[in-house]
Amino acid sequence: MEKNDAFDLQLFLPYLLNQAAETSSDGFQQIYKDRYGMLRTDWRVLFHLGIYGRMTARDIGRMAQVHKTKISRAVARLEARRFLTREEDGADRRVAHLRLTAAGQAAYRDLRGVAEAYEARLVSGLAPEDVAVLRRALLHLAGR
Structure with a gap:
């Protein structure tokens, strides 16, 4: 295909970050979906x-953006899956405090182990110092 513009979409950082995010999360997404029927926001x-x-x-939404x-x-x-419980706030009935049940804690521990192994495979081709630079750069771009 002939290129008629000098702009390189493949190197445009927002485009590249989106592609990297999609590619890197697809495998993990399949695991939490297959094991627990969860969607992306559920596991977050x-x-x-x-x-x-x-x-x-509200706290989770703010932290997870x-x-x-x-x-x-x-x-x-x-x-509904009995992974968490809600407890009404004594001072403000509009607020509910969320806490994992034993089943939720077990699912979390299982998926945390999977996440750690998945991330290790994901960065296995990178030098540790490159992983550190990548993390710092992504944290900076995320505004943290």
């Missing part, structure tokens, strides 16, 4: 609760 909620413990949906509607749907799916 599960992991936030597994790592941080008791949280509100996911819209509150998607978080709410994920919470409902995880609650």
Whole structure:
């Protein structure tokens, strides 16, 4: 195919980052979908609760940078599967504190192990110092 513009889309950073994100997450997505029937937001909620413990949906949405509607749907799916419980806030009835159940904790531990192994395979062709530079660069681009 003939190129009639000097702009190199394949090297345009937002395009390249999106392709890298899709490619790198596809394999992990298949695992949590096959094992637990989870969607992307579901495993993010599960992991936030597994790592941080008791949280509100608002806190998870802010940390994960996911819209509150998607978080709410994920919470409902995880609650239906008995992976988490909601506890009404004593001071504000509009707020619910979320916590993993024993089943949710088991799913989190299982998927955390899978995630660690998946990431190790993903970066296996890179030198450790390159992985560190990549992490710093991505954290910078993510505004952290």
